[in-house]
Amino acid sequence: xxxxxxxxxxLQDNYLFSNINKKVESYLEKNxxxxxxxxxxxxxxxxxxxxxxxxxxxxxxxxxYEDSFRGYGPEQGYEFLRKKILESEYKDLxxxxxxxxxxxxxxxxxxxxxxxxxxxxxxxxxxxxxxVYLDSNIIYGTSGKYIVEKNEYENIIYINFTEENNxxxxxxxxxxxxDLIYICSPNNPTGTVMKKDNLEKWVKFAKxxxxxxxxxAAYEAFIKDEDIPHSIYEVSGxxxxxxxxxxxxxxxxxxxxxxAYTIVPKNIRIMNDGKEVSSNKLWNRRQSTKFxxxxxxxxxxxxxxxxxxxxxxxxxxxxxxxxxxxxxKNGLEEIGIKTFGGVNSPYIWMKTPNGIxxxxxxxxxxxxxxxxxxxxxxxxxxxxxxxxxxxxxNKFKTIEAMERLISKKExxxxxx
Amino acid sequence: xxxxxxxxxxLQDNYLFSNINKKVESYLEKNxxxxxxxxxxxxxxxxxxxxxxxxxxxxxxxxxYEDSFRGYGPEQGYEFLRKKILESEYKDLxxxxxxxxxxxxxxxxxxxxxxxxxxxxxxxxxxxxxxVYLDSNIIYGTSGKYIVEKNEYENIIYINFTEENNxxxxxxxxxxxxDLIYICSPNNPTGTVMKKDNLEKWVKFAKxxxxxxxxxAAYEAFIKDEDIPHSIYEVSGxxxxxxxxxxxxxxxxxxxxxxAYTIVPKNIRIMNDGKEVSSNKLWNRRQSTKFxxxxxxxxxxxxxxxxxxxxxxxxxxxxxxxxxxxxxKNGLEEIGIKTFGGVNSPYIWMKTPNGIxxxxxxxxxxxxxxxxxxxxxxxxxxxxxxxxxxxxxNKFKTIEAMERLISKKExxxxxx
Numbered sequence: 001x002x003x004x005x006x007x008x009x010x011l012q013d014n015y016l017f018s019n020i021n022k023k024v025e026s027y028l029e030k031n032x033x034x035x036x037x038x039x040x041x042x043x044x045x046x047x048x049x050x051x052x053x054x055x056x057x058x059x060x061x062x063x064x065y066e067d068s069f070r071g072y073g074p075e076q077g078y079e080f081l082r083k084k085i086l087e088s089e090y091k092d093l094x095x096x097x098x099x100x101x102x103x104x105x106x107x108x109x110x111x112x113x114x115x116x117x118x119x120x121x122x123x124x125x126x127x128x129x130x131x132v133y134l135d136s137n138i139i140y141g142t143s144g145k146y147i148v149e150k151n152e153y154e155n156i157i158y159i160n161f162t163e164e165n166n167x168x169x170x171x172x173x174x175x176x177x178x179d180l181i182y183i184c185s186p187n188n189p190t191g192t193v194m195k196k197d198n199l200e201k202w203v204k205f206a207k208x209x210x211x212x213x214x215x216x217a218a219y220e221a222f223i224k225d226e227d228i229p230h231s232i233y234e235v236s237g238x239x240x241x242x243x244x245x246x247x248x249x250x251x252x253x254x255x256x257x258x259x260a261y262t263i264v265p266k267n268i269r270i271m272n273d274g275k276e277v278s279s280n281k282l283w284n285r286r287q288s289t290k291f292x293x294x295x296x297x298x299x300x301x302x303x304x305x306x307x308x309x310x311x312x313x314x315x316x317x318x319x320x321x322x323x324x325x326x327x328x329k330n331g332l333e334e335i336g337i338k339t340f341g342g343v344n345s346p347y348i349w350m351k352t353p354n355g356i357x358x359x360x361x362x363x364x365x366x367x368x369x370x371x372x373x374x375x376x377x378x379x380x381x382x383x384x385x386x387x388x389x390x391x392x393x394n395k396f397k398t399i400e401a402m403e404r405l406i407s408k409k410e411x412x413x414x415x416x
Numbered sequence: 417x418x419x420x421x422x423x424x425x426x427l428q429d430n431y432l433f434s435n436i437n438k439k440v441e442s443y444l445e446k447n448x449x450x451x452x453x454x455x456x457x458x459x460x461x462x463x464x465x466x467x468x469x470x471x472x473x474x475x476x477x478x479x480x481y482e483d484s485f486r487g488y489g490p491e492q493g494y495e496f497l498r499k500k501i502l503e504s505e506y507k508d509l510x511x512x513x514x515x516x517x518x519x520x521x522x523x524x525x526x527x528x529x530x531x532x533x534x535x536x537x538x539x540x541x542x543x544x545x546x547x548v549y550l551d552s553n554i555i556y557g558t559s560g561k562y563i564v565e566k567n568e569y570e571n572i573i574y575i576n577f578t579e580e581n582n583x584x585x586x587x588x589x590x591x592x593x594x595d596l597i598y599i600c601s602p603n604n605p606t607g608t609v610m611k612k613d614n615l616e617k618w619v620k621f622a623k624x625x626x627x628x629x630x631x632x633a634a635y636e637a638f639i640k641d642e643d644i645p646h647s648i649y650e651v652s653g654x655x656x657x658x659x660x661x662x663x664x665x666x667x668x669x670x671x672x673x674x675x676a677y678t679i680v681p682k683n684i685r686i687m688n689d690g691k692e693v694s695s696n697k698l699w700n701r702r703q704s705t706k707f708x709x710x711x712x713x714x715x716x717x718x719x720x721x722x723x724x725x726x727x728x729x730x731x732x733x734x735x736x737x738x739x740x741x742x743x744x745k746n747g748l749e750e751i752g753i754k755t756f757g758g759v760n761s762p763y764i765w766m767k768t769p770n771g772i773x774x775x776x777x778x779x780x781x782x783x784x785x786x787x788x789x790x791x792x793x794x795x796x797x798x799x800x801x802x803x804x805x806x807x808x809x810n811k812f813k814t815i816e817a818m819e820r821l822i823s824k825k826e827x828x829x830x831x832x
Contacts, residue, residue, distance in 0.1 A: 002533060003688070
């Protein structure tokens, strides 16, 4: 008799975005003329630069002729793309070509990587957090059971991102030692970043405890401040403890094209009863067995991100988004709302006025200002009392949203 | 301390294709002018039809403008493509739109689907077989340990494909009842197909035993005979027991573009301590959590496979390959070699002359005829004494390969 993977039954239904959509639809039914501005989305809106589109059309055309047609590509990705990434992103960081693996998304990689590890390890996951880190650990079985009264999983070590630690927790704050540690910088949802000296502490901590860091740098292209690492390998010793995830999704607008890459250093050793196994070899075997590579056309598009023209066009898009971030951050601060992030990240994490519940703030923002954002509690218990706005919208609409808030700011502060 | 997923250590290194490549390279070093014909590959070689390439170029261009740009698509695939598949492939088969899931490859889906099930189930896997069915079960833990003396895994129920059962095994031949059953028809590597009445027996067997069939129909477009099912849902009751995998890879030459789809019927229930859970709901949750959809450009390409022009161009490619299959099959039979498959499949499974070992036959074929194929034993113990040739090569080279064999046929039959 076929039986279920019981771990699935431990998943809590995540209604965050469906609840948001339902509330917006219901409001629009009653107010069909409302001019709603959406600042809740985590998807890009700027189109793909023309130089990249030209390369995709050329790659599509190559598929039409017998001589230039491409069938199965390497599961690890084409060398032309891996070389470009090596030269452009890891020039002085001592990374080898066979440590770079191309994939169809950082989401897939951050969830699939867990398969390399035993179910009996302790996993450290931020709170609040991008929900798939936790959900994939639940499905895999590392989370253990859900404890209703705590709204926590029994085996997860929660890494608390709070106002007190300025959303940049340190390893010494942990009560237990995780074997696997998720770090996302620039962070989703808090928009905060990990400074180099703090990252050094995490690398040392991991090394001391034989732990592995999963470093999600999907938003690194938005970093502006010079002292913030774009890669964890800027930190000495990281090659022995950290796997890094990067993506073309937010950097180059590839959310609809699907391309990311993961660095799995050969120096990282995973223990097996006293013997050591190379994580690089394991990941290579996992990908060869369970994955079949990324579309050739998408890989050519990713390659052209690194041309002079591509780089310029992409920088323009990032500048566009970061202007939005500034508009939002300044607008909120002008009326006295405390914000985090938004400087090296497209996410602005704001404190709700008078500390009201984040879903209540959502309702007020929707009903009084026709603005949609994301309640912080949807990302974890520590998100209660906070709210996420994103810089991925249209500039004029973003300006208008802030004008609406400023012109009727008293409504917000009358909330208790 | 981080620990390994020990299941990885049970994987046997699979050197099949790397051994083939090494032997060919070594031969070419000694015989640099040899004109080698490769009939071993499982990848397509015909280019993508021009009508499909045009659609890809158009889709790429859409990404260039704000109004037509597409970011994240639905994890389940765009409705425009799922509707086309429903109309074209499942017209009278009572499949619902939300039972169709688009993915980046049948390989990924056939390996990821295991996650829905408990590790404690018994899995039935063909011998010989497409290696990833077995390898993914090893990584997941359903296989149990490798038993060296048997060259088998302790918990796998092997479904024997032999000359005696005409490479079409029946459920009554099994000594144990599997909870999960892999069926691949047209089969890789044997090229044989499952007739409707046999498939009915498997569906009844699965229903009686509360088992689930994973039906891999990646090669269904090559079926010529009218009485062979293209979908398992042509069999009554299959919607309650079978998950079906189809792909654009071999059908439309998409191995480099990455697009497949899987049907997970809502009627399939998976047991959990007496309660039933919908497999469709589980797979939807799995895909939403761990996958981020297929490239928009690829999905538009797949949609255009179903235009009148697309259908015609694709049919021409399949006809081309199936002429190759006929040339190989007729050529081999002309010199007295017994063959299987090659009628409803691009694979020809041949008996080695005088039953010699399949690697020895590989060497003779390479050295005496400069032809490369795949030794049957590389697909499992039952493949010993057999050899796989494929119809995916160039037509003129395929003809020449057969001429070489026919003109020096005595060499083959002198082998003992």
